Structure formats: structure tokens, C-alpha cells
Amino acid sequence: MARVELVNVSKRYGDVIIVPGADLEIKDNEFIVFVGPSGCGKSTILRMIAGLEPISGGEIHIGDRVVNNVSPKSRNVAMVFQNYALYPHMTVRDNMGFSLKMAKRSKSEIDEAVNRAAEVLELGQLLDRKPSELSGGQRQRVAMGRAIVRQPDVFLFDEPLSNLDAQLRTQMRRELKKLHMKLATTTIYVTHDQIEAMTLASRIVILKDGEIQQVGTPVEVFEKPANVFVAQFIGNPPMNILEGIFETSGGSPVVRAGGSVFPVPEGRVPDLAGGAPVLVGLRPDSIKMGENVERLPKEWWCRGEVVVSEILGGQSLLEIVVDDNELIAEVEGRIEAQPGETVPIGFEFDRMVLFDPETTKAIS
Amino acid sequence: MREVSRDRIKAFITLLPSVVLIGVFVYGFIGNTVWISMTDWRGGAALSENPVKNFIGMQNYVELFSGFLDGRFRQDLVNAVYYSVLLLVGAVGIGMFIAILLDRKPRGEDFLRTVFLYPMSLSFIVTGTIWRWLLAPQGGVNLLPTYLGGKALDFQWLSSMKTVLLFDWQNLFPILLYLAAFVLILLGLGKLRRDPSRAFKHYLVPGVVLGAVVWLFGDLLPRALFMEEEHGFNLATLGIILATIWQYSGYTMALYLAGFNGISQDLMDAARLDGASDFDYYMHVAIPMLKPITISAVIILSHISLKMFDLIFAMTGPDNAATGHPALDMYLTTFRANDFAKGAAIAIVLFLVAGTFIIPYLVTSYRQRRNAR
Numbered sequence: 001m002a003r004v005e006l007v008n009v010s011k012r013y014g015d016v017i018i019v020p021g022a023d024l025e026i027k028d029n030e031f032i033v034f035v036g037p038s039g040c041g042k043s044t045i046l047r048m049i050a051g052l053e054p055i056s057g058g059e060i061h062i063g064d065r066v067v068n069n070v071s072p073k074s075r076n077v078a079m080v081f082q083n084y085a086l087y088p089h090m091t092v093r094d095n096m097g098f099s100l101k102m103a104k105r106s107k108s109e110i111d112e113a114v115n116r117a118a119e120v121l122e123l124g125q126l127l128d129r130k131p132s133e134l135s136g137g138q139r140q141r142v143a144m145g146r147a148i149v150r151q152p153d154v155f156l157f158d159e160p161l162s163n164l165d166a167q168l169r170t171q172m173r174r175e176l177k178k179l180h181m182k183l184a185t186t187t188i189y190v191t192h193d194q195i196e197a198m199t200l201a202s203r204i205v206i207l208k209d210g211e212i213q214q215v216g217t218p219v220e221v222f223e224k225p226a227n228v229f230v231a232q233f234i235g236n237p238p239m240n241i242l243e244g245i246f247e248t249s250g251g252s253p254v255v256r257a258g259g260s261v262f263p264v265p266e267g268r269v270p271d272l273a274g275g276a277p278v279l280v281g282l283r284p285d286s287i288k289m290g291e292n293v294e295r296l297p298k299e300w301w302c303r304g305e306v307v308v309s310e311i312l313g314g315q316s317l318l319e320i321v322v323d324d325n326e327l328i329a330e331v332e333g334r335i336e337a338q339p340g341e342t343v344p345i346g347f348e349f350d351r352m353v354l355f356d357p358e359t360t361k362a363i364s
Numbered sequence: 365m366r367e368v369s370r371d372r373i374k375a376f377i378t379l380l381p382s383v384v385l386i387g388v389f390v391y392g393f394i395g396n397t398v399w400i401s402m403t404d405w406r407g408g409a410a411l412s413e414n415p416v417k418n419f420i421g422m423q424n425y426v427e428l429f430s431g432f433l434d435g436r437f438r439q440d441l442v443n444a445v446y447y448s449v450l451l452l453v454g455a456v457g458i459g460m461f462i463a464i465l466l467d468r469k470p471r472g473e474d475f476l477r478t479v480f481l482y483p484m485s486l487s488f489i490v491t492g493t494i495w496r497w498l499l500a501p502q503g504g505v506n507l508l509p510t511y512l513g514g515k516a517l518d519f520q521w522l523s524s525m526k527t528v529l530l531f532d533w534q535n536l537f538p539i540l541l542y543l544a545a546f547v548l549i550l551l552g553l554g555k556l557r558r559d560p561s562r563a564f565k566h567y568l569v570p571g572v573v574l575g576a577v578v579w580l581f582g583d584l585l586p587r588a589l590f591m592e593e594e595h596g597f598n599l600a601t602l603g604i605i606l607a608t609i610w611q612y613s614g615y616t617m618a619l620y621l622a623g624f625n626g627i628s629q630d631l632m633d634a635a636r637l638d639g640a641s642d643f644d645y646y647m648h649v650a651i652p653m654l655k656p657i658t659i660s661a662v663i664i665l666s667h668i669s670l671k672m673f674d675l676i677f678a679m680t681g682p683d684n685a686a687t688g689h690p691a692l693d694m695y696l697t698t699f700r701a702n703d704f705a706k707g708a709a710i711a712i713v714l715f716l717v718a719g720t721f722i723i724p725y726l727v728t729s730y731r732q733r734r735n736a737r
């Protein structure tokens with residue numbers, strides 16, 4: 001139960017700057033997910049919050065305290081590691097009770113706390129086993145059990161599910177969500193998995209080279225990416241980005257890209273002079289085909305030539321060319337179009353995002 | 365199917381020479397020694413070209429353990445026990461301690477590691493010569509306090525005649541049984557937390573009962589000797605133990621340091637977040653995790669202490685009774701006294717004692733490996 005705040009927190013290893021200066025405010029009970037490419041400093045920030053890594057500058061607040069000089073154990077944070085980091089020589093019970101034992105709690109108190117956590121995580125039968133006698137999913141559960149036994153102020157997760165197979169990962173993801181609803185503890189969660197980020201997060205933090213690119217709810221970062229990097233990092237397949245020119249001539253504002261003229265809907269019109277270069281971002285799922293086209297306003301219709309089409313169960317993934325612009329489209333239903341065929345398509349232009357080509361930042 | 369059997373034949377042919385050689389030169393000779401230890405091959409027969417060896421059963425062994433003339437062997441056996449225990453405690457303790465210090469990654473760790481490991485590379489003869497000089501009554505270690513302004517020690521590291529912890533060999537059986545009871549109770553207490561009912565049934569109750577029975581009816585046990593014969597811990601062996609610890613602490617340090625380095629950073633971090641101090645980390649996480657290393661160290665050191673020969677030879681010579689060892693006794697009995705049969709019996713006793721250490725170790729490690737598969 002605590003808020004966490006990073007104020008200009010930085011990290012250097014010698015001359016190498018890993019985190020130039022991160023500002024972030026995490027509210028009580030929030031579930032914050034860090035995403036970003038490998039090596040961008042997610043684990044480093046997490047470890048700095050835990051106190052396992054000294055910070056090179058700035059301040060970290062947990063609750064009402066500045067914890068810069070507080071030892072890891074006194075920060076009252078619990079961490080779950082990617083490889084679980086269970087003590088191999090201890091039983092599940094001893095693993096889970098270790099922190100309380102270190103805190104010199106009485107044996108009955110430890111037993112009670114361990115049993116309660118075991119019940120929540122359905123570990124009752126496994127309490128007397130050693131970690132080597134458990135499956136990956138069970139080890140993961142024990143690692144979480146060890147974290148919740150202490151009733152910490154903050155949970156830190158560093159890619160906790162990445163060693164599990166796809167099915168188990170989905171299941172554990174749901175359980176994590178339930179657990180968070182039940183315990184309502186501030187959580188910071190690092191992952192590479194977009195679905196985990198989208199489904200678990202109350203807010204997502206996107207990092208690149210140690211710098212925070214955007215902080216927002218899953219819908220916000222998906223629909224209103226702050227810059228081209230976020231637009232392409234979040235969402236799979238990534239957002240289509242086209243180079244174009246903004247024009248206001250002829251009354252209604254448009255963007256010319258390649259041979260196309262995309263109308264800019266009201267509410268998305270940038271504060272730019274005519275003739276300014278822009279980047280146009282169009283989500284693959286904002287492109288419609290088949291009968292869905294007709295639900296869109298007529299001026300958002302056009303035609304495109306199919307280059308490749310792949311059917312993924314209930315969805316289809318297509319590469320299409322619209323007036324020389326290559327676009328990836330992710331559309332509902334099975335579109336059985338032949339390569340070379342010209343088909344009617346429609347754009348949800350109200351979801352269009354415009355970026356400044358110089359700074360790559362979104363233009364509001 | 366044919367491929368497999370051909371592989372087997374190849375494997376068999378490849379292994380055959382070493383199987384034959386080991387069969388003859390290791391197991392064959394062990395068998396021959398057992399045989400000799402049950403004969404009367406000594407005295408005149410030891411010198412003859414075609415000796416007559418008569419089978420006399422276990423008589424040599426009986427004499428060693430309860431014969432009038434073999435007190436020296438019995439004291440040597442007691443010495444060997446003390447050597448082993450003190451070497452284990454000293455080398456494992458000091459090695460572990462240095463390993464923990466180096467695991468804190470002090471400056472110059474690599475250099476220090478080499479320094480501590482260096483004694484290992486010396487031969488026992490060199491170590492013995494160095495330490496004989498260091499432990500001379502009027503030099504070396506005894507002069508250390510004078511550097512601090514104190515008075516020089518006058519302890520006779522290698523020739524002290526003092527003996528402590530005396531016991532009467534007559535009472536060997538009750539003492540061994542008490543020891544067994546003590547070990548059972550100790551094991552029981554260790555297992556009490558994990559599985560109380562088993563601890564009581566298999567360890568504590570039998571231990572206490574055994575102890576009580578020996579205490580009440582110990583007098584009914586047969587005496588191991590017809591006369592009183594006192595043995596104990598000869599203080600003169602301290603110097604030799606010191607030299608051995610010096611030589612082998614670096615080795616246990618290397619074992620533990622490798623083990624500590626193998627513990628993942630995440631596990632250390634997890635322990636720190638769980639509130640473990642550095643002391644707690646080593647006490648509750650790192651050292652218990654390295655139990656296999658501790659077991660290996662104990663096995664290796666105990667068989668080294670049972671094979672101790674050259675170091676004692678170099679430090680006090682083979683004839684100094686106070687610092688004797690069964691291995692030296694075996695040498696003296698066989699080649700000085702020309703009592704080949706009794707020498708062989710001593711060898712077999714040492715072999716069996718070493719076996720009691722090593723066989724359980726081999727069995728458990730074999731089982732672990734099979735389970736790991």
C-alpha cells in the first residue's frame with residue numbers, strides 16, 4: 001500500500017549512461033507495466049526501486065519516505081524474478097517463510113502467514129516439496145507466494161512469466177490479475193509480452209534507451225502514441241507510418257501521401273500551415289475490408305491492390321498497396337483475396353495519428 | 365539392433381586393458397594383502413626366497429586390537445582419529461571463512477586467491493621441512509609474541525609429551541556405544557523440525573535407550589584388553605595438524621569459492637530483499653546450498669588424513685611414538701620389523717576405515733546422478 005515516485009532518477013556505469021533521468025509517479029494500488037526493447041533499462045530501474053542497485057542521481061520515494069539510502073530489506077518491497085530465484089535447499093514452506101524468519105517472527109505466526117498464502121495460490125499440497133520437485137508453473141507460484149507472505153508495500157516483477165509455455169502463461173496472467181484485485185498492492189511489472197502489458201496494466205510505461213517515452217493506459221498508448229517509437233513498439237503488427245504533406249487548400253484539411261489524399265477528420269486537424277510535412281500513422285486494424293467497409297462514411301472508402309494475404313483463424317492479415325503506399329491491414333473475417341486483385345477498402349480516419357517528421361513526436 | 369551390439373563390443377574392447385590392469389594391480393593386490401594379513405609371514409620367512417606362509421585366520425587383527433605388544437598401533441589409531449577430526453574442523457572452517465571473505469570481492473581477489481591456494485602445490489615433504497623449522501622450540505611460531513612485546517612461548521609443538529582426553533582402551537566398547545548414542549541423538553535433534561515423529565522413532569528414542577543401557581549395564585560388556593592401557597590426544601600432534609591445515613585450507617577455500625560464485629545474483633538479491641544480512645545469507649542460504657561441496661571436502665580431507673605419511677615423516681620422523689600414525693606403523697612393522705603379515709593387517713584396517721567414509725559417499729552421489737537423469 002504505497003505510492004512510488006521517481007524524481008529524475010539516473011543510472012551510470014562509469015561513463016556509460018543507462019538511465020539519463022526518469023520521472024514517474026505511481027499511484028497507490030496501481031499496476032504499472034514497463035515495456036521496451038531489450039537492454040533499455042527496465043530491469044535496472046526495477047532494481048533501483050528495490051534498492052539492489054545504487055542510483056547515480058535523483059530521488060526514489062516509496063510511501064512518504066525518500067528511500068535513496070534505505071537498505072533493500074527496509075524498503076518493504078518484494079520482487080519476483082524471471083528464473084524464480086527460489087532457495088533450492090529449502091522446502092516450499094521454508095522458501096515462503098524465509099523473510100518472516102529473517103524478521104524474527106514467531107514460528108506460529110510464520111506458519112499462519114505461509115498457510116494463508118498457500119491457500120491463495122493453491123500450493124497447499126506442495127508445501128513440503130523442494131523447488132526441484134516442482135513444475136515451472138508451480139515454481140512461479142511459489143515465487144509469488146514468497147512475495148505475498150511478507151505483505152509488502154510494493155511488488156516488483158521482472159518478466160515473471162517468460163519461462164512458461166504459452167498456455168500456462170495465459171493462465172498465470174489471469175491469476176496475477178485476480179491476485180492484484182484481491183491484494184490491491186502497488187505493482188511494477190516488467191515484460192516483453194504485449195498482451196501481458198495490455199491486459200494487466202492500469203498504466204503502461206514505454207522505455208527506450210533508459211528514457212520514458214510515454215506513460216498511459218493501455219488504450220491511450222495504443223490509440224494516442226506519443227511518438228513514432230511508441231506507435232511502432234505497441235501493437236502487433238506495428239502501426240503503418242507514411243510520409244505525407246498536410247494541406248488545407250480546397251476547404252477541408254487533407255494529407256497527401258504518395259498518390260493518396262487522406263481526409264483529416266475533425267478533432268484531429270493539426271495546428272499546422274498548409275504544405276507542412278507530416279508522418280501519418282494508421283493502425284493495421286483501422287483498415288476495413290469486406291462488408292465492414294460500408295459502415296464507414298463514403299469519403300473514407302478507396303481501393304487497394306492485394307500483395308499478400310494470410311488468414312489467421314478469425315482474422316486476416318494483408319499487405320495492400322493503395323496509390324503506391326504499402327500498408328499492413330489486420331481485418332475481421334477471412335478475406336480470401338488473390339494477390340493482384342483490387343478490392344474495396346475503408347479507413348477509420350478518426351483513428352489517424354499525425355507525427356512531426358523532425359521530432360517524431362505526435363502532433364496534437 | 366546390430367549397431368548397438370557392435371557399439372558394445374567396441375566399448376568392451378576399449379575398456380578391456382584398463383579393466384584387466386585395474387583388476388590385477390588394484391583389486392588383485394588388495395586381495396593378496398588380505399590374504400597375507402591372515403598368514404604368519406614374518407621373521408625368518410620374510411627373508412627367505414620361497415617363504416612358507418601359514419594361514420592363521422584373524423590372529424593378526426586380534427593382536428593389533430587386544431595384543432600385549434601392539435599398544436603403539438592403538439595409540440596411532442587414536443592419533444589418526446584426532447588428526448582427521450581436527451583437520452576437518454580446521455581446514456573446512458578456515459577454508460570457508462577465507463572463501464566468504466573473498467566472495468565479498470575485495471580488491472586483489474585474484475591475487476589473494478592464488479596466495480591462499482599456493483600451499484596446495486607444495487609437496488608434503490616441503491611443507492614438513494618448512495613447518496619443522498617454524499615450530500622449532502626456540503624459533504618461528506614460538507617467537508611471534510615477542511614481536512608484540514610479549515614473552516616467547518615455550519610450547520613443544522612436535523615433541524610435547526603431554527596427552528589430554530585420556531581414556532582406557534579396556535573400555536573401548538562402551539565408549540564406542542556412547543559415541544553411537546550421541547550421534548543418534550544429534551541426528552535426531554537435527555531432524556526434529558522437519559519430521560518430529562520420524563526423528564523420535566528412528567533417532568532420539570534409540571539414542572537415549574542405547575545410552576541408558578550402556579550406562580546401566582556397560583560393565584557386562586567384554587573388556588577390549590586384559591590390562592589397563594591409556595590413550596589420548598597427544599599434544600605433539602598439534603604441530604603436524606597445523607601444517608596440514610595450512611596446506612589444505614586453500615583447497616577447501618577454492619572449493620567453496622567456486623560454489624559461492626556459482627550462486628546466481630538473483631538468489632543473492634532475493635535473500636537481501638527477504639531481509640537476510642550478509643551473515644544470514646551465508647548461514648541460511650549459501651552454505652546450506654553448498655552441502656555437496658562440504659561433503660566432498662570432508663571425504664577428501666578424511667582420506668588424506670588417513671593416508672598421512674610423508675608429512676609426519678618429514679616433521680618428526682617415523683619413530684616418534686607421540687606423533688605416530690597407522691600408515692607409519694604399517695611401514696615400520698613391514699619393512700623394519702619384517703612382520704609382513706601384521707603390516708598387511710594394518711594396511712587392511714586403514715583400507716576399511718577409509719572405505720567407511722568413501723562408500724556411503726559414492727553410493728549417495730551415484731544415486732543422485734541417477735535421480736538427476
Ligand SMILES: Nc1ncnc2c1ncn2[C@@H]1O[C@H](COP(=O)(O)OP(=O)(O)OP(=O)(O)O)[C@@H](O)[C@H]1O
Nearest residue numbers: 013016018036037038039040041042043044045192
Ligand atoms: N553491471 C553493469 N555494467 C555496465 N552496464 C550494465 C550493467 N548492468 C546492466 N548494464 C547495461 O544496462 C543496460 C540496461 O540493462 P537492463 O538489464 O536494465 O535491460 P532490460 O531492459 O532489463 O533488458 P532485458 O529486456 O533484456 O531484460 C544494458 O544496456 C546493459 O548492458
Ligand SMILES: [Mg+2]
Nearest residue numbers: 042043044158
Ligand atoms: Mg531485464
